[in-house]
Amino acid sequence: MLGELLITENYPMKRLNSFSAGGSARYYAQPRSIAELMSVLEFAYRKGIAVEIIGGGTHILVPDEGIDALVISTKDMRGMTIRGDLITASPGEMLDNIINIAIEHNLIGMEELGGIPGTVAGAMTINASANGKSLSDVFFYGDYLTIDGKIHRRPYYSDSFRKQGSAFGSTEIIIGVALRLQPSKATAEARLRKEKYVEKFFIPPCPRYSGQIFKDPEGMSAAELISKCYLTGENGSKAEFSEYDSNCIFTYPGCTADEIKSLILHTRDSVLEKTGIRLELSLDIL
Ligand SMILES: Cc1cc2nc3c(=O)[nH]c(=O)nc-3n(C[C@H](O)[C@H](O)[C@H](O)COP(=O)(O)OP(=O)(O)OC[C@H]3O[C@@H](n4cnc5c(N)ncnc54)[C@H](O)[C@@H]3O)c2cc1C
Structure with missing residues (x-):
């Protein structure tokens, strides 16, 4: 205690x-x-x-x-403030909740990210993206703590983010994120737009389903590379790439982390061997 x-x-x-x-x-x-x-x-x-x-x-x-x-x-570190077109959120705020609250306050511009599970800090570290929008498009600044207990602020520099890549290092603990949105009175339309993206967002009726395992290489889709290589799980494995998105894994009850890891490593090696492209992980293996 x-x-x-x-x-x-x-x-x-x-x-x-x-x-x-x-x-x-x-x-x-x-x-x-x-x-x-x-x-x-x-x-x-x-x-x-x-x-x-x-x-x-x-x-x-x-x-x-x-x-x-x-x-x-950091999921219990919650809280949000809104000043003008700026939303400042603590790291544990759910990304989807921030989008809803923003719309309620006449602020739009994140609807495309509707439905992505997880916290805003988690989303920031992979620069979460969906439907052509990335979190970095609305990022204004982030506060983070280094292991020595010092607090720092990282302002927005467009060149420090890339698709599915973050400006934050692996030893930096995000403690707050400020997002700059667009003031708008068209909130009913924004709400509808967001609902449409959430509907489009496929989450199967199975709790053991992942987000995208690999980052998309520049100008390519990791899902396409994986399906071109005809990769599935090993016979008898309780983990396999999904037929809905071949860059996402779903697992059967009793699946071990070893089975998931070996599917991921086998896939990375096979794609490299068959295409010469080295896939980079988006999922964090602790
Ligand atoms: C069904 C499903 C669909 C998904 N769809 C998408 C999608 O469309 N687009 C997309 O981009 N992602 C998607 N994801 C991935 C995932 O939801 C996002 O990356 C999410 O934002 C992660 O948030 P989290 O809080 O769960 O982070 P975690 O899973 O807990 O952590 C993810 C990473 O963030 C780091 N992290 C978390 N909090 C902090 C902090 N406070 N400071 C520093 N580092 C931190 C962790 O160290 C880890 O490296 C999907 C996941 C699932 C399960």
Whole structure:
């Protein structure tokens, strides 16, 4: 216990990720504020253990043997303020919720991202994209914490983002994101537009489904490369690429993280061998 904040030992990470697979984290915490986050970091420092940051856990794979680290989820760090055309959100705010609140406040420009699961910080780290729109299109600045406990601000520079690639480094903990939107009175139309994108957004009736595993190489689609190579799961494997989007994996009950990882590595190697293109991971393997 750190004050009121609970740091759990041997936390089953299965509960958190989209695949419902993987082992336990040595320690796990869900701070609700920057002050709590700093106390948790101090705990890790005192114990001399590594730190892994996650958000809602929709885009991570946890190894079966678990993680010898303190896993910190920022999903309980919530809150939003709106000033003029600027929305400032804490890292744990759900991206989809931000879009709804923006529309309620006559701010539009993110409807294309409707339906993407997970937090705004998680979305920021992969520069979440859908329907021709990327989060970086509305990004204004991001506040982040470095492991030494210092707070920094990263303003928008168009060249620091790329499709599915972020301006934030892997050791930077995002603690706030400011998004600049477009003031508009056409909110009914924006709401309809957003609903249309959510409907289009395919989430199958199966909870163990991933987002896109690989980033799209420049000017190409990773899904097309994978389907051209006719890659499926190994015989008997409980993980396979989906017939709806061949860059997404779905799994059957009882699937292990090892099975998912070996499908991912086999696919990356086969695509390289057959096309000469090295696919880069979008999913974070902790
Ligand atoms: C069914 C499905 C559909 C999806 N569709 C899309 C899509 O259309 N487009 C798209 O872009 N993505 C898509 N995704 C991927 C995923 O939803 C997004 O990447 C999401 O934004 C991740 O948010 P999260 O909070 O769950 O992050 P997590 O999965 O918890 O973490 C993802 C990454 O973000 C980092 N991270 C999280 N929080 C912080 C923080 N506070 N500071 C620093 N780093 C942090 C983690 O270290 C990790 O590397 C989909 C996923 C699923 C399951």
